[in-house]
Amino acid sequence: MSGEPANREPVDLAAKLASFGEHWSPRVVAGFNGHDVMVVKVQGEFVWHSHPETDDFFFVLKGRLTIRMREGDVTLLPGQLFVVPKGVEHCPVAEEETHLLLIEPAGTPNTGDPATAATKHAI
Amino acid sequence: MSGEPANREPVDLAAKLASFGEHWSPRVVAGFNGHDVMVVKVQGEFVWHSHPETDDFFFVLKGRLTIRMREGDVTLLPGQLFVVPKGVEHCPVAEEETHLLLIEPAGTPNTGDPATAATKHAI
Numbered sequence A, B: 001m002s003g004e005p006a007n008r009e010p011v012d013l014a015a016k017l018a019s020f021g022e023h024w025s026p027r028v029v030a031g032f033n034g035h036d037v038m039v040v041k042v043q044g045e046f047v048w049h050s051h052p053e054t055d056d057f058f059f060v061l062k063g064r065l066t067i068r069m070r071e072g073d074v075t076l077l078p079g080q081l082f083v084v085p086k087g088v089e090h091c092p093v094a095e096e097e098t099h100l101l102l103i104e105p106a107g108t109p110n111t112g113d114p115a116t117a118a119t120k121h122a123i
Helices: A013-018 B013-018
Strands: A027-032 A035-045 A056-062 A065-069 A074-076 A080-084 A090-105 B027-032 B035-045 B056-062 B065-069 B074-076 B080-084 B090-105
Touching: A013 A027, A013 A035, A013 A056, A013 A090, A027 B080, A056 A065, A056 A074, A065 A080, A074 A080, A080 B027, B013 B027, B013 B035, B013 B056, B013 B090, B056 B065, B056 B074, B065 B080, B074 B080
Parallel strands: none
Antiparallel strands: A027 A035, A035 A090, A056 A080, A056 A090, A065 A074, A065 A090, B027 B035, B035 B090, B056 B080, B056 B090, B065 B074, B065 B090
């Protein structure tokens, strides 16, 4: 066996989400091929931004998320996902509190700009 | 905007899963940073294998999945995920029909061996 010993605890997303309340403050729950796997609670409107070097993965666990894009919007319900291609400007909006699974390369600023990005916490 | 125009349809995992019945035959539902995002239905025992070059992402949507590893097992229920680190031997087992979200680099054989791997279909 060439890899490191596995941590053998399942990652329970509802339990992770129950451990914090802040909005737009992603929590890293696992690593995957140089990416952060994160949960986040969102409500309201984020900022328009794009990521020039990475796609942006959104999966709705609870609530309802609209991803505004210049060419049209997509609205996601629980059990639905969407990948915003790299370079595509978008603005996430949630009228009610919405819980998401996100995947981004480790270290990616969530606004596409380190100056305005939320800090990612590991939990 | 530097990226390609986004496909603005949400990817509904339950609808994708309802479109096929075969077990251990992953369907690609989206692309993300050179990875395939897939859904799969599994039941029974897979084969022991490892992926020397990639982590292996499992998220349970329905059912119950045990991932056997040489150092111990992890069992996942809906809403739980686990990343098997690259190089770690594992064998997925599901007593009942179980639905998973998987993420792997595009082209990764699901058994770690192209000779025995299932073909991935895009839907």
